[in-house]
Amino acid sequence: MxxxxxxxxxxxxxxxxxxxxxxxxxxxxxxxxxxxxxxxxxxxxxxxxxxxLTPSEISAQHRAVDPDDHRISDGAGYRVEGAIFAKKSKIPEIISWGTSSRAIDAYRVGEVADLGEGETFSIAADGSYVWRGNDKQISGRGQRFFITALVPPEFTTDNYHFVLFDENNRQGMTKAFFNTLTVTIPATIIPILIAAFAAYALSWMEFPGRSLLIAAVVGLLVVPLQLALIPLLKLHNDIGIGKGYLGAWLAHTGFGLPMAIYLLRNYMVGLPRDIIENAKVDGATDFQIFVKIILPLSFPALASFAIFQFLWTWNDLLVAMVFLIDSSGETTVMTRQIVELLGTFGGDWEVLSTAAFVSISVPLVVFFAMQKYLVRGLLSGSVK
Amino acid sequence: MNPALQGLLTIIIGVGGCVSYFYLSNQFLDKVLYPPTGENAGRNINRANTLRPWLFLAPAICALGIYLAYPVIETLRLSVTDRAQDGAFVGGANYARMFDDDKFWEAVQNNFLWLLVVPALSTAFGLLAAQLTDRISWGPIAKAFIFMPMAISFVGAAVIFRLIYDMRPIDQNQIGILNALYLHFGGDAPIVWLTIPFWNNLFLMIVLVWIQTGFAMVILSAALRGIPEETVEAAIIDGANPFQIFFKIKIPQISGTIVVVWTTITIVVLKVFDIVFAMTNGQWETQVLANYMYDKLFRANDWGGGSAAAMIIMLMVTPILIWNIHNARKEMK
Structure with missing residues (x-):
């Protein structure tokens, strides 16, 4: 248009x-x-x-190997041969070099530097060098030289090995990864189940106070989590749950319920009335209708809430810190572990970035695989 | 026991428990309490049907009551008592103490700044992205990438942006893109961005804008698609240019959705905690209410003060809460 x-x-x-x-x-x-x-x-x-991502230029100072040990006779004089790079798959490419710190880029690759009185030095692009001269010249300390080289992009998976599989790494993420998983899965499934029954009752059963309950759910939708921290911590301590997985599961269930009920009810209300009434006429009980008709039909809504709750519990920090992680730190989750890394190793970027990426990779996979349901859930929750 | 096993066991117990609760309670109702047979069959069916909704609702009502409704009241009670005096009633003393605290006012001020900036920027960027991606062939892919940060935790985002704001001494290569660009375009010396008061708030807000824009985009894009084509066609025939069409025809028609997006992001902003906690922990004048409250509760161990701060957050969401309930009731009628 x-x-x-x-x-x-x-x-x-x-x-x-x-x-x-x-x-x-x-x-x-x-x-x-x-x-x-x-x-x-x-x-x-x-x-x-x-x-x-592109080759970078580096400058470095090297010294030829000790001539007294390595020189070999070469016609009238001697020569020393060597290489500055170990034989690897990717070696830097030398672009220029020099033998004085005042002119480190005096020579191109392949040129031969004349060091006076017949002494010469040359270096090839792959870092192998030849140093020639007479007995007196090729002695003492090795010739000093400077190179400027183009280093190809180089990447390593060592960080992931260190963060995930190194037994000696006390900041490792493996345990935290499984702890996060242990929190997340029950905390995703249980609220769905409870909410589905409640949503069915709120959309297809007649009883006094129904609209009041729906209003209450909408209201609770925005109650800040912060309010619940102390009262619930106190409650958990009083009834003996203390800090641990059970407390975290219950807390996530409670906090996720308003959203779950709201989303599922919005969806279930839109299901065709005929199907449900026909089933009732045929003698099906509410329980049967719910399990055999409503649940399968509501799959898209269930899936979209499941993704929300999964992302929310996986990414959560506050609930884990308050209800789960005790002083032993055995039950630490990934978000907490990353915050610790941020604090203690402010500059240890290779560990930090790897740990962070391990933690965000799972939600990213879920996100890209199930984006359709996520979008649908968002829309049914916000646009009416 | 291995946590993974324990988790599996809990899933089985939790899920099994839920299912068997619903199944058994319904069976009990139909078979034992009010069987639809015998002389009172009709009355029994009616009674069973009166009770049944509550069977379905009971677990949800319990969980909502204990985990959301009760804490609101309990926090209110705690905010007027003092833990050190064995929970004695102290009236407004906690609030008075909090109002004397400079950090509190700093947090309130910053929270308002967040409330002004983040919803506005997220909605604006979201609207821009929605409009731009709507009619190009690779729009869905572009949308997926802009939407992606939604899946990233606040803590992960904090790490990502700490790298962007990183500072190295001037004689070294900058590894944070912001300083690299700043020096490239004529800056004298690298800057520790997160320590400059006032502006550092904006640097923290950018993180949340980055995350929330995708949400705004998805919803606004659906709303834009819902606009009747005729209105746009009529405007084109009348000679409106694309900008006029966008601002005068489309925006007014989706204003309702814009309000919904705005309030949803507002609620997220009011509760913002992880970003500040992980990036500055409220230092350098970046405190916000949720982090202030966490500080009071778990570092200073001041339950009264923490509860009072929580009540302030509650107070700030109350208008939205009332408005939401009002809308929901209107819709049901």
């Missing part, structure tokens, strides 16, 4: 470019974390992650 004659091409281009810019702006931060998690700590602190 926007394509008024004559204006289409310029405006369409502007739209495409703006969208590309927006997407880049939104992806850039996460990309930084992902790329950083594949770099060594040395790389991370020596250059920005955006530079790691």
């Amino acid at each position: 926007d394509n008024i004659a004559g204006k289409k091409s310029s405006l369409t281009w502007a739209v495409h470019i703006s969208v590309v810019a927006l997407v880049l702006l939104w992806v850039f931060p996460t990309a930084g974390l992902l790329v950083s998690s594949f770099r060594t700590s040395e790389q991370i602190i020596s250059s920005g992650w955006w530079q790691s």
Whole structure:
């Protein structure tokens, strides 16, 4: 509709470019974390992650191997051969070099430096060098030289090994990962079940006080979590649950319920009345109608709430800190572990970025796989 | 016991318990208490049907009552008592003490700043993204990427943005993009962004805007699609340009949805905790109410003060709460 004659091409281009810019702006931060998690700590602190995608220039000082041990006779004089890079798959490419700190880029690769009185030095692109001269020249300390090289992008999975599989790493994420999973799964399933029955009653059963209850659910939807912290902690201590998984499950169930009931009721109310009434005429009880008709039909709504609750419990920090993690720290979750890392190792970016990426990777997978349901849930919850 | 096993066991017990509660209670109602047979069959069916909704609702009502309704009242009670005096009633003393605390006013001030900036920016960016992606072929992919931060935890986002705001001494390469750009465009020295009062609040808010824009976009995009084509067509025939169409035809028609998005993000902002806790912990004048409250509760162990701060948060969401209930009741009639 926007394509008024004559204006289409310029405006369409502007739209495409703006969208590309927006997407880049939104992806850039996460990309930084992902790329950083594949770099060594040395790389991370020596250059920005955006530079790691292209070859980078490094300058370094080297010294030829000790001539007294390594020289071999070469015609009238001697020579020393060696290589500055270990044989690896990716070796930096030398672009220029020099033998004095005042002119570290005096020579190109392949050129031979004349060090006076017949002494020469040359270096190849792959870092192998040859140093020639007479007996006196090729002695004492090895010749000093400087190189400027182009280092190809290099990435490593060592960080992930360290964070996930290193037994000696006390800041490891494996335990926290499983703890998070242990919190998340029951805390996602139980509220769905409870809410589904309640939503059915609120949408298809007649009883006094129904609209009052619905209003109460809508009201509780916005009650801040913060209010519940002390009273519930006190309650949990009084009835002997204390801090632990049970408390966290119950808390997540309670806090997730208003949203669950609200979403599911909105969906169930829209189901066709005929089906339910026909089933009643045929003699089905409410319980049968619910289990055999309503539940299967409500699958999209159930799925969308499940995703919400999963993301919410997986990403939660506050509930875990208040109701779950005790002083032993055995039940720590990933978000808590990351906050600890932020505090103690403010600059340890390779561990931090890897740990953070481990924690956000699961929600990201769920997000991309189930985006359809997530969007549907959002829409039924907000737009009426 | 292994936590994973324990978790599995709980799932089985929890789910099994729930299912068997619903099943058995219904069976009990129909078979034992009011069987639909015998001389009182009709009366029994009616009685069973009166009771049944409450069977369905009981677990939900219990959970909502204990985990949300009771804490509101209990927090109110705690906020006027003093734990150190064995819970004696102290009236408004906790509130008075809090109102004397500079940190509290800083938190209130910052919260209002968050309330002004975050919903506005998120909604504006969301609307922009929704409108732009709506009619291009690869719009859904673009949307998925802008929506993606929704899945990332506040803590994860805090790490992501700490890297962006990172500062290295001037003689080293900057690894934070913000400082790198700042120096590239003529800045003299790298800046520790999160320690500059006032502006650091904005740097924290950007994190939440980044997360919430996708939410706004998804909902507003659906609303934009719901606009009747005729209104737009009529405007084109009358010679309106694309900007006029957007601002004068489309925006007024989706104003209701914009309000919903705005209030939803407002509620998120009022409860914002993780971002501040993980990035600055309220230092350098970035305190917000939720973190102030956590400080009082679990660091200072001051339950009265913490509860009072929680009540202030509750007070701030109350208008939204009333408005929501009002709307819900209107809808049902």
